[in-house]
Amino acid sequence: MLIKEIKPIGKVGKNLIGDESAEEIIDKIIELPLRKACKIYKSKNIETNMSSANKKNLPKKGKRVEKEDLKIDNKIHYFSPNFLSAGRGYAWIMINYDVLSNENKEKIFEMLNKYGEKCIWIVYSMYYAIYPKQEEYDEYKKRFDEKSFRMVYNNKYPRRAVFIRMPISEETTVEEVEEYFCKMANEMSNQ
Numbered sequence: 463m464l465i466k467e468i469k470p471i472g473k474v475g476k477n478l479i480g481d482e483s484a485e486e487i488i489d490k491i492i493e494l495p496l497r498k499a500c501k502i503y504k505s506k507n508i509e510t511n512m513s514s515a516n517k518k519n520l521p522k523k524g525k526r527v528e529k530e531d532l533k534i535d536n537k538i539h540y541f542s543p544n545f546l547s548a549g550r551g552y553a554w555i556m557i558n559y560d561v562l563s564n565e566n567k568e569k570i571f572e573m574l575n576k577y578g579e580k581c582i583w584i585v586y587s588m589y590y591a592i593y594p595k596q597e598e599y600d601e602y603k604k605r606f607d608e609k610s611f612r613m614v615y616n617n618k619y620p621r622r623a624v625f626i627r628m629p630i631s632e633e634t635t636v637e638e639v640e641e642y643f644c645k646m647a648n649e650m651s652n653q
Contacts, residue, residue, distance in 0.1 A: 463636045465553065468493055468516040495636045496555060499643035506652045509561050511619050515553035515639050519630060526551025526629060529579055529611065547613065548583060552627040553639050555646075558620040559584075559606060563653040567602045570624050573649060574609065583625035584609040587617070 471493055484504050492500050495515040503510050527550035548554045559567065574582040584606060597603075606622050628642045 463494075464632070465495065465515060465630050465634045465636060465639060466517045466520060466632050468495065468636065470514070470516040470518050495553060495639035496643055498640055499555060499647045502644060502647035503555075503557070503650070506647070506650055508566065508647075508650055508653065509558040509620075510555055511558055511623065512556040513554060514549045515630070515636075515643075519549045519551070519553055520632060521551035521630075529583065532611070532613075548585075548625045548627060551629060553630050553634075553643070554625050554627045555643060556619070557624045557626065559622040559624050560620055563651065564602060565651050566653055567606075569650055571605065571609075573626075573646070580629070581627050583627060584611070585613050585623045585625060586610040587619065587621050587623070588612045588614045 471491060485501060488497055488500050488504065492513055493515045496513045500510050500513065527547050532547060548556075557570075559570065562570065570582070570584075574584065586607065603622070610622070626643070626646050628639060630639065
């Protein structure tokens with residue numbers, strides 16, 4: 463089966479950590495290519511917040527959105543890029559960075575070095591720039607901020623997020639997406 467055959471589910475994300483019916487919920491609200499990976503993350507106690515792998519993610523006119531295509535200057539603009547930009551030409555899963563163990567935060571930076579900025583986006587929500595909240599900074603928040611760029615999404619989702627992305631095309635299969643994201647999920651540690 464091809465990604466272009468997958469219809470968007472259109473359900474709102476939900477934190478399933480600690481939910482006994484998580485497997486059933488994942489089967490209902492996560493698109494088929496990402497279900498196994500989301501179950502791996504859940505089993506490792508890693509919070510995923512949003513994901514997408516469907517025909518709407520296919521590149522428009524063969525063009526994928528890359529970080530360098532976004533107008534990013536870390537100032538607040540009406541037309542600042544939003545989280546949907548992560549999925550233009552890519553399947554993706556969003557992970558809550560702030561609740562990762564330090565070991566897994568380290569793994570995120572290793573993955574960034576290994577796979578590059580096309581596949582790992584380190585994103586800070588513009589919502590929190592508008593409504594700042596005082597917090598203590600540690601080494602991992604500082605490292606995050608050095609690598610991050612700002613995107614627009616609301617406070618229902620995490621202040622600091624990691625988008626794990628895979629380039630897709632008209633010929634990409636569900637199995638290829640599933641394999642890629644399971645590999646990425648398996649690189650993370652239990653927490």
